[in-house]
Amino acid sequence: MSSAANDKRGHLESEFQRRMHDAEASPSPDLWARIDHDLTIQESKHYKGRMVWYRQLAAACFVLFILAGALLTYTYKTTGSIDAGIAAMQLNTETGGAAAEMATTGAAPVAPGMAESATSALEQSMAAAAEVTTAPLSDAVAVAKATINRTDTKQAVEQSINTNASGDYRRVQSAGTAQYNLHATTDKPSAAIAAGQSSYGGNATGSETNHSSHPAAKSLFDIGRPFFQTARQAITAVPPAFRNTADQSMATETGRTRSLVELSQKAVTDYLSKEEKTAEQTLALNGPVAESTGKADQEAKKEGRWSLGLGYAPSYFNQNIQMPGQMMGTVSRYSLLAGGPDKSAQTSENMNEARDEFEANTDPAFSYAAEVKAGLRLGKKIKLLAGLGFTQNTARTKSSYIIKQFLFKPGTDERVEMPGTTVFLPSLNNNFTTDSLSVSKTDKFYVNYRYRHITVPVGLQYEGNISNNWFWYTSGGVAANFLIETTVMASTSEVKDVQYDHNDNSPFRKVQFSGNVSAGFGKRISNAVSVTAGPEFRGYLNSLLAEPDKALAPQGNPYTIGVNMSVNYNLGQK
Amino acid sequence: MNLFKKPKSEEDILIEGCIAGKREMQRLLYEMYSKKMMAVCLRYAPTTFEAEDIMQDAFVKVFSHLQNFKKDCPLEFWIRKIMVNTALKHLRSKQLLTVSHEADEVANLPSDNVNLSDYSMDELLGMIQSLAPRYRMVFNLYAIEGYNHKEIGEMLGISEGTSKSQYSRARAILQSMLTRHEKNYNEHVISS
Numbered sequence: 001m002s003s004a005a006n007d008k009r010g011h012l013e014s015e016f017q018r019r020m021h022d023a024e025a026s027p028s029p030d031l032w033a034r035i036d037h038d039l040t041i042q043e044s045k046h047y048k049g050r051m052v053w054y055r056q057l058a059a060a061c062f063v064l065f066i067l068a069g070a071l072l073t074y075t076y077k078t079t080g081s082i083d084a085g086i087a088a089m090q091l092n093t094e095t096g097g098a099a100a101e102m103a104t105t106g107a108a109p110v111a112p113g114m115a116e117s118a119t120s121a122l123e124q125s126m127a128a129a130a131e132v133t134t135a136p137l138s139d140a141v142a143v144a145k146a147t148i149n150r151t152d153t154k155q156a157v158e159q160s161i162n163t164n165a166s167g168d169y170r171r172v173q174s175a176g177t178a179q180y181n182l183h184a185t186t187d188k189p190s191a192a193i194a195a196g197q198s199s200y201g202g203n204a205t206g207s208e209t210n211h212s213s214h215p216a217a218k219s220l221f222d223i224g225r226p227f228f229q230t231a232r233q234a235i236t237a238v239p240p241a242f243r244n245t246a247d248q249s250m251a252t253e254t255g256r257t258r259s260l261v262e263l264s265q266k267a268v269t270d271y272l273s274k275e276e277k278t279a280e281q282t283l284a285l286n287g288p289v290a291e292s293t294g295k296a297d298q299e300a301k302k303e304g305r306w307s308l309g310l311g312y313a314p315s316y317f318n319q320n321i322q323m324p325g326q327m328m329g330t331v332s333r334y335s336l337l338a339g340g341p342d343k344s345a346q347t348s349e350n351m352n353e354a355r356d357e358f359e360a361n362t363d364p365a366f367s368y369a370a371e372v373k374a375g376l377r378l379g380k381k382i383k384l385l386a387g388l389g390f391t392q393n394t395a396r397t398k399s400s401y402i403i404k405q406f407l408f409k410p411g412t413d414e415r416v417e418m419p420g421t422t423v424f425l426p427s428l429n430n431n432f433t434t435d436s437l438s439v440s441k442t443d444k445f446y447v448n449y450r451y452r453h454i455t456v457p458v459g460l461q462y463e464g465n466i467s468n469n470w471f472w473y474t475s476g477g478v479a480a481n482f483l484i485e486t487t488v489m490a491s492t493s494e495v496k497d498v499q500y501d502h503n504d505n506s507p508f509r510k511v512q513f514s515g516n517v518s519a520g521f522g523k524r525i526s527n528a529v530s531v532t533a534g535p536e537f538r539g540y541l542n543s544l545l546a547e548p549d550k551a552l553a554p555q556g557n558p559y560t561i562g563v564n565m566s567v568n569y570n571l572g573q574k
Numbered sequence: 575m576n577l578f579k580k581p582k583s584e585e586d587i588l589i590e591g592c593i594a595g596k597r598e599m600q601r602l603l604y605e606m607y608s609k610k611m612m613a614v615c616l617r618y619a620p621t622t623f624e625a626e627d628i629m630q631d632a633f634v635k636v637f638s639h640l641q642n643f644k645k646d647c648p649l650e651f652w653i654r655k656i657m658v659n660t661a662l663k664h665l666r667s668k669q670l671l672t673v674s675h676e677a678d679e680v681a682n683l684p685s686d687n688v689n690l691s692d693y694s695m696d697e698l699l700g701m702i703q704s705l706a707p708r709y710r711m712v713f714n715l716y717a718i719e720g721y722n723h724k725e726i727g728e729m730l731g732i733s734e735g736t737s738k739s740q741y742s743r744a745r746a747i748l749q750s751m752l753t754r755h756e757k758n759y760n761e762h763v764i765s766s
Contacts, residue, residue: 012745013717015690016698020718023695024609025616031626032604036597038634043595407647419645493581496645504642 021409072306072571306571307375309385313536315562316364317393319449319544323355323427324552350439354401354423365394365448367560369538371457375568381463385477389455393560397424397447402494405437419496422447425488427553428507428545445492451544453481453512463522473532474519481512481540509546514538518564528570536564585649593641600637607650608633611657617702617714618661632660658719662729665707693755701751709744716741 371389378384403426405418415436423439424447459477466472486500486508500506520534539559548555582590591599611629619625635656643652690698702710711730715721716737721729723737730737 009717012749016717016748017720019690019693019695019698020613020617020702022610023613023699025613025695027608027612027626027629031608031630032601034630035604035633036601038630039597039600039637042634042638416648418647498644498646500644501641504644 075306305377307377307383307568308571309371309373309375309387309566309568311369311371311373311389311564311566313369313371313538313560313562313564315367315369315536315538315560317367317395317560318364318558319362319393319395319451320556320558321362321424321427321544322554322556323359323423324554347437347439350401350441351403351423353441354399354403354439355427357399357401358397358423358427361398363396363398365396367391367393367562369455369560369562371455371566373457373566375461378460383461383463384459385461385475386458387456389457389479391451391453391455391481393451393453393558395449397422397449398444399423399447400441400444401439402442402492403437403439408436420494421498422488422490422495424449425498428551442492442494445490445495447491447495448487448489450485450487450489451483451508452485453483455479455481455514457516459516466521469524471522471524471530472520473522473534474517476517477515479514479516481514483508483510483512507545507547507551509542509544512544513541515541520564530568530570531566532568533563533565536560536562538562589640589643589649592637603636604633607653610650611653614654614657615661616699617718618658618665618711620703620707624664628661628664629657631664632657635660654719658715659729662711665711690752693752697755701748704751705744705747709740709747712737712740713744713748717745 369389369391371387373385373387375383375385399422401423402420403422404420407416407418408414409416457477457479459475461473461475463471463473482502484502486506488498490497500508502510516536516538518534518536520532522530522532524530537559538561540557542557543555544558545551545555588599588603592603608629611632612625615625615629615632616622619628632653636653639656643649702713705713708730712726715726715729716723723734723741726732726737726741727734732740
């Protein structure tokens with residue numbers, strides 16, 4: 001309240017100040033009751049306001065939860081429904097249709113008229129089998145999908161066993177296997193039909209011809225032998241009127257199915273895992289298909305676009321605050337040069353030593369950052385990350401000097417001692433605001449500087465595979481850091497702790513931007529869960545002080561160096 | 575971290591209790607400072623009722639914002655500052671801080687050599703309260719609180735020069751009152 005410039009005071013001022021400054025007057029007895037009433041009303045309002053805020057927060061969380069749930073449900077339900085649709089369609093259009101027909105019309109009714117057509121179709125089957133060996137990835141996927149149909153087909157076939165007294169069990173049982181070939185040749189449906197027709201006659205020569213003509217064709221024929229029988233049965237079951245257009249209709253159906261299969265890779269992954277044994281058998285028998293199945297695996301791994309991550313980064317923090325070359329000049333209190341507070345030569349010497357000590361003994365201390373991040377995969381290897389975090393940055397000084405400041409009560413020589421401090425806080429201003437000060441040396445003590453921020457990070461992460469389960473990553477990003485608390489704590493009772501909350505008028509910057517880079521290695525624990533670890537550098541783009549130009553101490557940009565560890569969960573993978 | 579734990583002073587405990595909303599602690603704090611602060615409010619307000627209104631508002635503010643007290647100055651200074659600011663706000667809201675033209679009587683300034691020991695507190699307070707609001711403000715802030723004219727200008731929204739001129743008028747009025755009071759007193763003594 002006092003001012004050093006307020007020096008033109010006359011006798012009148014002094015007399016009034018002497019009489020009035022510490023004067024006392026009794027307020028009316030009911031004044032406290034009025035204040036009490038006001039406080040009660042205010043607390044009630046505050047409570048109500050807080051309740052409203054909590055209610056709004058709860059409502060916002062609920063809405064956010066519903067929106068996120070709806071988004072996720074929509075994302076995965078859409079894919080799921082396509083898969084379900086495909087499965088149903090395949091059952092109805094291919095297996096179901098054929099098998100049902102088989103079941104109702106008899107499993108193996110050999111139509112004599114078909115024998116002639118089988119001989120001519122044999123030639124087509126040769127070409128078809130050759131083409132099948134170069135079947136693309138979708139064929140491999142279709143192989144796995146076929147297994148779903150097998151069960152239904154088996155049921156249908158079992159029915160056919162019951163209805164057909166002369167049915168051959170081996171032939172009927174293989175109807176399920178036949179579906180492999182039916183799907184495996186989806187790329188060339190007409191050829192598949194042709195292959196089926198070729199074996200319709202039950203001609204062993206035809207099979208042998210295929211075996212010897214092409215190794216791939218041989219393998220297909222090994223698997224496909226039952227198929228031919230079943231296809232024959234299916235073709236037999238087709239009404240004659242429909243038989244002429246069978247090639248065309250089958251091609252149309254399989255073409256549609258193929259496009260949908262490409263959209264439903266997730267379902268395929270599930271089926272593949274369930275029928276792993278069957279797939280392995282297929283892989284063992286057929287090289288190119290095995291290769292394409294591996295690709296399908298990789299495709300499946302790319303499924304989950306969204307991920308959630310929890311990160312923790314212990315680090316060391318350098319607040320990068322230097323000490324000024326000289327804190328102040330020695331000026332007498334009574335001097336006309338009002339350049340600073342009154343102090344002794346010993347204090348000046350101690351001040352310099354305190355300054356040097358701060359420079360030498362200020363070290364980074366343990367700090368940490370904790371973040372929750374959501375990730376969105378933008379490409380095969382790039383992920384966009386955004387989230388919310390908390391950081392606590394700490395630095396520490398080992399000190400042995402205490403600064404005591406004094407104010408003179410206006411118009412009197414009475415000295416009021418201000419709480420003790422260290423060289424740090426005064427260096428953040430452009431001058432001491434007190435009338436006099438002394439710097440005294442004491443036992444060693446610690447001063448802790450702690451800065452707490454709420455951070456909103458955004459960044460990109462690039463990943464590359466090292467092996468099946470290991471990968472490397474590099475990431476970079478920026479973050480907005482909102483200062484919520486600054487504390488300067490000393491381990492001696494002679495120095496007063498100072499704490500600034502987020503809404504206090506503090507010399508520190510309220511919002512600070514930072515950039516961070518990190519690189520390291522990761523391991524996939526499962527398809528859904530992975531862990532990463534690697535060094536991280538986080539540099540702040542501004543100084544800690546809001547107005548560094550006005551501070552005595554030179555201000556650099558603070559930074560942290562630490563290790564970033566995180567656990568990530570990929571949504572949509574099991 | 576035990577290293578940084580320090581024993582709390584009585585004032586710290588009192589402040590923490592007030593921040594926590596403990597009414598008995600708030601009452602204790604009120605009783606500690608109410609008399610001094612009432613005197614402050616009386617210097618700024620024209621009447622006792624208004625002074626109590628100011629003090630009521632100010633103490634509610636004290637308890638509401640006590641968590642912002644940084645302990646970088648004595649608590650009494652902080653409370654007094656809130657009292658002064660609340661008084662200024664109160665008078666500003668009542669538009670009492672306009673300049674009046676009452677200082678015609680300061681033509682013959684008496685000497686500066688005054689002794690207030692003979693005056694009672696009520697008499698001195700009465701003199702200050704009889705000043706026009708703006709003069710009363712400037713006089714209180716400069717002569718008693720110890721602000722300089724630059725700070726007063728910022729607080730009242732006037733220039734430093736205006737603050738100086740208003741203060742010199744207020745001072746002259748008070749000197750005139752003191753002289754008149756002394757003259758009356760002397761005449762009374764002589765006649766008796």
